[in-house]
Amino acid sequence: MSYKLSALPSGFRKEGPIVLCILDGYGLGKDDPSANPIVAAHPTYINDLIEKSKSAGLYKQIRAHGPAVGLPSESDMGNSEVGHNAMGAGQIYSQGTMLVDESFKTGRMFKTENWKTVVGETASHSGTLHMFGLLSDGNIHSHIGQVEQLIDGAVETGIKTLRIHVLLDGRDVPPESGLKYIDMIEAKLASLAAKGVDAKIASGGGRMYVTMDRYNSDWNIVRRGWNSMVHGIVEEADISDKYKGYYHSAREAIEACRAAFPDKKDQYNLPFVIVDEAGSPIGKMKDGDAVINWNFRGDRAIQISKAFELPDTEFTFFDRGTKPKVRYAGLLEYDTEVHIPSQFLVPPPEISHTLSQYLLASGVPSYAIAETHKFGHVTFFWNGNKSGYIDEAHELYEVVPSLPNSETETHPEMKAKEVTDKLVAALESKKYRFLRVNYANGDMVGHTGNFDSCVKCVQCLDREIARLDAAVRAQNGILIITADHGNVEDKDHKGSKTSHTCAPVLFSVTDYTYKGEYTLIPDTVKPDGEGKEGSGLSNIAATVMNLLGFEAPDVYRKSMIQFK
Numbered sequence: 001m002s003y004k005l006s007a008l009p010s011g012f013r014k015e016g017p018i019v020l021c022i023l024d025g026y027g028l029g030k031d032d033p034s035a036n037p038i039v040a041a042h043p044t045y046i047n048d049l050i051e052k053s054k055s056a057g058l059y060k061q062i063r064a065h066g067p068a069v070g071l072p073s074e075s076d077m078g079n080s081e082v083g084h085n086a087m088g089a090g091q092i093y094s095q096g097t098m099l100v101d102e103s104f105k106t107g108r109m110f111k112t113e114n115w116k117t118v119v120g121e122t123a124s125h126s127g128t129l130h131m132f133g134l135l136s137d138g139n140i141h142s143h144i145g146q147v148e149q150l151i152d153g154a155v156e157t158g159i160k161t162l163r164i165h166v167l168l169d170g171r172d173v174p175p176e177s178g179l180k181y182i183d184m185i186e187a188k189l190a191s192l193a194a195k196g197v198d199a200k201i202a203s204g205g206g207r208m209y210v211t212m213d214r215y216n217s218d219w220n221i222v223r224r225g226w227n228s229m230v231h232g233i234v235e236e237a238d239i240s241d242k243y244k245g246y247y248h249s250a251r252e253a254i255e256a257c258r259a260a261f262p263d264k265k266d267q268y269n270l271p272f273v274i275v276d277e278a279g280s281p282i283g284k285m286k287d288g289d290a291v292i293n294w295n296f297r298g299d300r301a302i303q304i305s306k307a308f309e310l311p312d313t314e315f316t317f318f319d320r321g322t323k324p325k326v327r328y329a330g331l332l333e334y335d336t337e338v339h340i341p342s343q344f345l346v347p348p349p350e351i352s353h354t355l356s357q358y359l360l361a362s363g364v365p366s367y368a369i370a371e372t373h374k375f376g377h378v379t380f381f382w383n384g385n386k387s388g389y390i391d392e393a394h395e396l397y398e399v400v401p402s403l404p405n406s407e408t409e410t411h412p413e414m415k416a417k418e419v420t421d422k423l424v425a426a427l428e429s430k431k432y433r434f435l436r437v438n439y440a441n442g443d444m445v446g447h448t449g450n451f452d453s454c455v456k457c458v459q460c461l462d463r464e465i466a467r468l469d470a471a472v473r474a475q476n477g478i479l480i481i482t483a484d485h486g487n488v489e490d491k492d493h494k495g496s497k498t499s500h501t502c503a504p505v506l507f508s509v510t511d512y513t514y515k516g517e518y519t520l521i522p523d524t525v526k527p528d529g530e531g532k533e534g535s536g537l538s539n540i541a542a543t544v545m546n547l548l549g550f551e552a553p554d555v556y557r558k559s560m561i562q563f564k
């Protein structure tokens, strides 16, 4: 099919450049400086832009969580994957977690060929099934309820030995809630003894230190997970007088880590390996075993999947030691372009008709930038979980290398300045009509839970937006400021709030050639006419198309623009 868009019949067209600025994790919260770091930071430049766009009728609050982004319920907070999918595709797709739930409900999961090969064949020769992933009910990367259903299915299929490798969360759920989920899964595993199944936790660690790296930010993270899960080894660097690394239970290991390093909350829990009375690891992987990654979200599941799947000639990231011959499957397909992993249990949402496909087919040169932590958000997630360019001749994706995760709290400015530098240079090059940027700070610093760092990060964003706005003004362009979900706007002084929120986000248009030709449809009107209150992230794509002078296609959620 052709993705070429038609011009608006009225001939309305802004020559651009249009800059869509996504402030990651910057939600609209309470007007309370003790609970909302944004209010405490008092970002005068951003607030001033908002006030001006409000008085021009070019501002509204939009939805960024729950059904508005393809999640099951109003209590599901937004996240980067679903947010960028919705913004980049102009439509709402049932997201991974819903597709997984559906597959359990219909029983399809256990009838798939991949289930039969990975679990069925392993059961038939009495091999061990290993499962690993994020252990929480955050429902951003995984859900413990789904893990329990996978366990039931495996037992039903005849698995007699099960080993679980757990990643503590503390980022989508409270910072030290890990033991709650450990107790839940231990109870589940213990209940299987009655069925003659030997099921145990075999290793684990915190998600930001073990296994779940993304966008090639730090392969050491993946190596630690590989060594503990596959070889039953905790690396020397993580062992000390205070922390032995090898324990008889997950609870014992986590309590030891907390006692030794009170600052290392669940996200950063050191790796551990569970050993038997004789001190031998109870869950090393061996030839003939099967491995399931129970995470449904792709970004933090791709690198470990490569470690399991790529041959030595292609895997250059760390020494894997002797790689056991295992059958590996992801809960979902994580990269739908490159097809990682090769086996998966639930087909992912088939996201098509993306804004990038339309704009590039319609002659709009495009640019995207972020620092490493968010680079895939404005490229991979934006383009419907597909890596690579849509049209390399007319696009440029730039990345600014991030500092290590562990420095986010002490460097809340992160790489925002460097991101602006490059973006401004791209604007000044006059090569691009549509530019998008993700500033990581609100989200990444928000996840540390540190109130003061959050205030500093907002102050930094304010400075960067001022610089960006000046550059947009100099080009007679349009600056749109929005966010993918909430996070930084809801913190406390105890550091107990580290997760995203269900907050709405801003949508603010600053148009430097504005002559009153249009306004945004006020919030009381329901652009989708489907009983959903107001607009959401999925309405942004059609809005951008209109501003660039194009009619939005019928498959898209409605534009938020109304012409006068």
Ligand SMILES: O=C(O)[C@@H](CO)OP(=O)(O)O
Binding pocket: 024, 025, 079, 080, 081, 140, 141, 171, 172, 300, 443
């Ligand atoms: O860090 C992440 O993986 C998630 C939270 O689990 O955050 P975001 O969706 O903003 O990327």
Ligand SMILES: [Mn+2]
Binding pocket: 024, 025, 079, 080, 081, 083, 443, 484, 485
């Ligand atoms: Mn985000």
Ligand SMILES: [Mn+2]
Binding pocket: 025, 080, 443, 444, 447, 487, 500
């Ligand atoms: Mn986040």
